[in-house]
Amino acid sequence: MSSAPQPDDFRPGRPILFRNATVLTMDRALGDLDGGDVLVRGTRIERVGRGLEAPDGAAVVDATGGILMPGMVDTHRHMWQTALRGLGADWTLSQYFVFYYLDWGGIFRPEDIHAGNLLAGVEALDAGVTTTVDWSHGLRTPEHGDAAVEALRSVPGRFVLAYGNLLGAPWEWANAPEFxxxxxxxxxxxxxxxxxxxxxxxxxxxxxxxxxxFQAARELALPVTTHAGVWGATGDDGIRLMWEHGCMAPGTTYVHAATLGEDSYQRIAASGGTVSVSTESEQSAGQGYPPTWLLRRHGIPVSLSMDTSVWWSGDLFSAMRATLSADRSREHLAAQTSGETVVHNALRARDVVRWATLGGAEALGLADSIGSLTPGKKADLVLIRNDRSPAMFPLLHPYGHVVFQAGRGDVHTVLVNGTVVKYRHELTGTGLDRARSSVAATVAYVRAELGEEAWRQALEPEIPETELIHNPYGYTEYRGEGVAVRDEGDRAPGPAGRRAPGPAGPSGPQG
Known part of the structure; x- marks a missing residue:
């Protein structure tokens, strides 16, 4: 085999052949291929099979030991908030609302939207997310929208701008001449x-x-995406009103949908809606328990999303892992509550990989062009391979490997629309340096606008005092960190997080 191509070898129009991969096509007719090849020519996938002949002048990528799969699709990410990555790691949903909706959402300038979108777009590509819905509810003015668009067009990914304004009434801004x-x-x-x-x-x-x-969306032939089933914010009444007024159209995306009743799920299913599940968000912020078990029961199509990097990770490996774990945890807990044991998992690794790829494409109405490695579709694909990682060998269960073993650092090559945007674990032509400098300016600006006290409070929200539960096991000498004792006055603090034992006696529970 010839030597591996260099980044400069991927010239526009030059065919690219991926050789000898474990190919997860997500196409039922093609299935999965061990030792499979995928040929890309121009912007499209030309052939999928084994032992494909390399066209003259093709760049041949040795994918041995790797997994080749469709590019992942994130159907709900507040990209502008990536400029403050990790700031809200300890927030509750209420604190998020206070920060953005009540106190500080109005300070973000168009250039700050631009900076967040740049970094989020590059981050998505780095993690193998080739299509991202920018749930952009920071667009207070058309100039903010212009900045969002300019940033998305400058990153070589596939995007959908979901235009929103968290500080404005949608029935007003959606019908304004400026919009x-x-x-x-x-x-x-x-x-x-x-x-x-x-x-x-x-x-x-x-x-x-x-x-x-909704009428504006219909006039403009635009799909709607909406946060639904969010505890304390949006619930069944919203779904009922949408249904009664004829506003539940096919292609509508319901984000979270975690605290809805039976009628709401039935209405989403009947109207052809889809649900974007953001498991890390739902588990941590409290929108409700990730509803995949209910969605499966009602036959509602599922896609995955990461919500916002102001809190959580920005990759769909984390989304797949968290979603599969949450679904199984609920299933085990429900069974054990009834005194039973789960002996077969209902949700499989293959299912969440599908949700992260073809499921996202279907939710966006793009399944005819992306979401599977099908000849004729756009060449959005990801090679997961990392010869330096002991976690990438052996490759026995490829879907399980994607979900539980792989991560963004194992993404070797990424193509979007036939263009190589990452190769040998290095981003190419994505503008990372520009994104870094832009975000640095936004962080400095926001920190100055907040002031140091508000900045510190955002980083470290106040922790309410809680009463420690007294440990009933009084017969043991061990006192772990933060464990209260029954008679505090009778025991002197001991070294290294232990306390000296109290009087001996059989007062503690036995057995």
């Missing part, structure tokens, strides 16, 4: 690298003012 002008400026011509949705929530107000926003 219509924004749409005309950027989205008159069809562009499969950048799509458009409307992003807003339905509060449950019986007057249903959001109907005007």
């Amino acid at each position: 219509r002008s924004f749409v005309a400026r950027h989205f008159t011509a069809r562009d499969d690298m950048l799509g458009l949705q409307l992003a807003f929530d339905v509060t449950g107000d019986e007057a249903f003012p959001e109907k005007a926003a």
